[in-house]
Amino acid sequence: MEQLAPELFARADPCALELAVVVPVLNEADSVVPLARALAVALAGIEWEMIFVDDGSTDGTIERLEQMASADQRIRVTRRIGRRGLSSAVMEGFLSTIAPVVAVIDGDGQHDETILPDLFRAVFEGGCELAVGTRYAADGSVGDWSAARHRISQLATKAALPFMKTPLSDPMSGFFAIRRDVAIAAAPGLSSTGYKLLLDIVATLPAGLRAKEVAYTFRSRTAGNSKLDSAVALEYFELLLDKLIGRVVPVKFVMFGAVGALGMGVHLIALALSLELPMSFAVAQAVAVGTAMTFNFTLNNHFTYRDRRLTGLRWVKGLGVFAAACGLGAVANIGAGSALYAQDASWWQAGLAGAVIGSVWNYVATSWFVWRRK
Structure with a gap:
């Protein structure tokens, strides 16, 4: 096989890529620019890239993302046509980078980006394979959730306990960092159903992961509309059912x-x-x-x-x-x-x-x- 000359593929920037932040979006035109700015500030001192994965936005999100990407080569945009799903979108982002650490954060600004460096360092330097932003640790909070929404979240967490090979206080979290090689190892067994990729990963890998949890307060949405609807609960139980019988019956x-x-x-x-x-x-x-x-x-x-x-x-x-x-x-x-x-x-x-x-x-x-x- 012909050997490739290393100098042909040398990075213009001598600093190696350390972190890829995947941001799944759908109709978040008013949120993506403020989020990208906030992430850039939070990640100062880290060699990062942002990968926005769009599931077919129709509100101008794509145009704003492309404007940002044209101005900053660290920002990339992936457009998906004819397929949707937050978990599968995130995995596509994970698989599209060479960064040793990958992270996911929602595109609506409800996750606290200021703890992202802590999640990154726990994996990159701290010997962890997984670091999770949690709402349920001692200093964490669900913010202004209604009592009913809080109860539903707690019930969903309890339902997930028998499936988790890595104990977590907030397996429903959509805010975490993970070693890319660990995510790739989990990929073939993932159901990629619905919104709960973290639960899918910790229920798929055969052994528990070295994990750290970092508390944060969940924010209220300031722009756009929530993507949660009545089918989300069905997708959640579909995920649990897949982990229970998916190897035998689809x-x-x-x-x-x-x-x-x-x-x-x-x-x-x-x-x-x-x-x-x-x-x-x-x-x-x-x-x-x-x-x-x-x-x-x-x-x-x-x-x-x-x-x-x-x-x-x-x-x-x-x-x-x-x-x-x-x-x-x-x-x-x-x-x-x-x-x-x-x-x-x-x-x-x-x-x-x-x-x-x-x-x-x-x-x-x-x-x-x-x-x-x-």
Whole structure:
């Protein structure tokens, strides 16, 4: 193999890169400039770069990020098209740098950037593999959270305890620094679901990490809108379920099956209501099938494949492809069940086998043709 001349790749700056700060953003146009300025001040004396990872902002965030990047070569921008998710965005940032220490901080200014040097030094100089900004240490605080939000956070922390191989007071934290090689070692096993990358990492690595916690006070948002919604709780429990059974059964298959079970109820209700009208059973059954299929597609699109959600005309096209794929799944269900029944299997064994084969087909086919990752 041809040897590369080292001098061709020498840094113009003789100081080696020490820290990469990854900032995931989505529609944070009013926050990114003040945050970058505050980070630059906090990181004085450290050789750093900032990597903003944008998940498709539409409010001018990208334009402001590119202006900053054009003025300061230490600021980089990564744009993601057709995919979303805070955890996966952060990991993309981690994997795009050669800095030995990587950190993540939210793009909305709610994390206290002044403790970032402490997190960095704990990893870079202090022998730790992980350093976490915590709201729940002795001097930490959740700020002006409501009592209800505080209780929910504490319940989520307790639910995570059985999965953590590294004891942490705040595994829900989105503010931490970690050795890049440790993050890379964890990457293949991460579910990258939802917002809780730290929990994903400490639940994935086989052994506990040498960790330090640094307390801080969580700030109130001063610009933009929160990205938290009702589906965040679902994503959190999806992450826990993935850590529990993900090596055996894909969690999305479990969710797809759960939606299918609900769809059976919708089918029966639609059929009963249709039969109350002056229509034949065949027509009523067709109405029920169409209703249940639309219901299943809508729920899967909103929850199971939230990170690949279809909208507008793509939603309409997706529904058509979903219906076609599930139609073939029904044929597979009937064909497999009938074949087994003809081989002297009991009716329930044949029916169950057909249902499983049909469900697996529907899951694989729709994952590939309807909600395929780009």
